Amino acid sequence: MSQQNVVHPPLSGGKLVVGTIAVSLAVFMNVLDTSIANVSIPSISGDLGVSSDQGTWVITSFAVANAISVPLTGWLTQRFGQVRLFLGSIILFVLASWLCGLAPTLPFLLAARVLQGAVAGPMIPLSQTLLLASYPREKAPIALSMWSMTTLIAPVAGPILGGWISDNISWPWIFYVNIPVGFVAAIATFMIFRDRDSAIRRAPIDTVGLSLLVVWVGALQIMLDKGKDLDWFNSTTIVVLALIAVIAFAFFIVWELTAEHPVVDLSLFALRNFSGGTIALSVGYGLYFGNLVLLPLWLQTVIGYTATDAGLVMAPVGLFAVLLSPITGKFLPRTDPRRIATAAFLVFALCFWMRSRYTTGVDTWSLTLPTLIQGIAMAGFFIPLVSITLSGLPGHRIPAASGLSNFVRIMCGGIGTSIFSTAWEHRSIVHHVQLAEQANSFNPIFANSTQQMKALGFSQEQTYGLFNNMATQQAAQLGVNDMFYISAGIFVALIALIWITRPERSGGGDSAAAASAAH
Numbered sequence: 381m382s383q384q385n386v387v388h389p390p391l392s393g394g395k396l397v398v399g400t401i402a403v404s405l406a407v408f409m410n411v412l413d414t415s416i417a418n419v420s421i422p423s424i425s426g427d428l429g430v431s432s433d434q435g436t437w438v439i440t441s442f443a444v445a446n447a448i449s450v451p452l453t454g455w456l457t458q459r460f461g462q463v464r465l466f467l468g469s470i471i472l473f474v475l476a477s478w479l480c481g482l483a484p485t486l487p488f489l490l491a492a493r494v495l496q497g498a499v500a501g502p503m504i505p506l507s508q509t510l511l512l513a514s515y516p517r518e519k520a521p522i523a524l525s526m527w528s529m530t531t532l533i534a535p536v537a538g539p540i541l542g543g544w545i546s547d548n549i550s551w552p553w554i555f556y557v558n559i560p561v562g563f564v565a566a567i568a569t570f571m572i573f574r575d576r577d578s579a580i581r582r583a584p585i586d587t588v589g590l591s592l593l594v595v596w597v598g599a600l601q602i603m604l605d606k607g608k609d610l611d612w613f614n615s616t617t618i619v620v621l622a623l624i625a626v627i628a629f630a631f632f633i634v635w636e637l638t639a640e641h642p643v644v645d646l647s648l649f650a651l652r653n654f655s656g657g658t659i660a661l662s663v664g665y666g667l668y669f670g671n672l673v674l675l676p677l678w679l680q681t682v683i684g685y686t687a688t689d690a691g692l693v694m695a696p697v698g699l700f701a702v703l704l705s706p707i708t709g710k711f712l713p714r715t716d717p718r719r720i721a722t723a724a725f726l727v728f729a730l731c732f733w734m735r736s737r738y739t740t741g742v743d744t745w746s747l748t749l750p751t752l753i754q755g756i757a758m759a760g761f762f763i764p765l766v767s768i769t770l771s772g773l774p775g776h777r778i779p780a781a782s783g784l785s786n787f788v789r790i791m792c793g794g795i796g797t798s799i800f801s802t803a804w805e806h807r808s809i810v811h812h813v814q815l816a817e818q819a820n821s822f823n824p825i826f827a828n829s830t831q832q833m834k835a836l837g838f839s840q841e842q843t844y845g846l847f848n849n850m851a852t853q854q855a856a857q858l859g860v861n862d863m864f865y866i867s868a869g870i871f872v873a874l875i876a877l878i879w880i881t882r883p884e885r886s887g888g889g890d891s892a893a894a895a896s897a898a899h
Contacts, residue, residue: 415538449501543691666796700755
């Protein structure tokens, strides 16, 4: 971040309590919005008259805008000051949330979500900065622990709250709930932190690099979102988008490696620990987030769950995550982080393998058990991998490394959502074709079933229609099973990336940046 002319003393008493609550509320609101819409996609899609896969743009648009804005946090802090920027982010986030709730069409909603994601970018890193500056240095672990708990509870509360609101009120309220929370957070932030701002200076910005970043990220995301609707590379639009993304990305790499003040420090990828840790963390997060969107969508469209029930099935993931995260933080300094991360990836693989065994008659316990176990993996996922990523870096490079790692992780989360929804649809079509091939008179089971249906009074058209409906449901089930199985395999393969790193023991000064990057 920016250099401060004055080192502000830690807060104490009531000011410390109010300041901590203000920062925590802002973080809670921000993180909540990354998951609250997941279980509401069918409701939003139905109300706006679009397909469920188009509805997933509500999630990806936020994620991509957020990813683009994260690398700008340092520059924006220098231009406006960390308190002004944090307060402005909260206010604009509340405004964007209000616009999301008012959205009459999908394009309007997506535009509001882009604004929401963009202004949310600086909020989480700055919340970390403000919170740590409010506590004495010896109590920094307490601040980090409280902050981490907030970021773990919010994703759990999101699906439950989003499902309940969608079922009992209406989907715009999943965004309106941010207004009172943000209002309180903004007032408390102004009261406590207004005299604790950082120094402001005019810092140059890499406008060419930023423009190229927006172009290639935007083109890539639109290509991923529209690909399945336009039959991928059989469409001229998709080909053009792919070319724009590739060319802009190539120019972006060349420019950023030679620019005097690059918006993204790509030279960090020359470091083994940073590359291995960032790629493992980002791909793992993309798998996790893609499945976080896919699971409630499958439960509602195939299994017949309500949005509330789908949210409740996903809720147990937070139990072990909240209980075990402090233990992970306690043992990490005395343990090789690669061992903890490896154990987490193996648990992730186990959970997704268990889900790959599901049928359309799956019971509640079979749905809940992997989600419960997944909380164990979550507790050992972020912190060790960020520790590896930042290991051995000098202090002045940690902010840039945290920003770049955050950018890649958030970008992979958005890409994971698009890929999983597309791949599920593709695999469902393949399985439907295979099942439909069995519907012929040479198949004794099918022929016998047809005769039984006719004996019950069904016409031939009704019999074939019923079979097609059953085939569609089974094909969707087989398709989602494929996604779970592939996810399990990729998590196992990612373990190799963890072990190409050579992490060093990081000092206490790295802990704040590590926690910021982790979330």
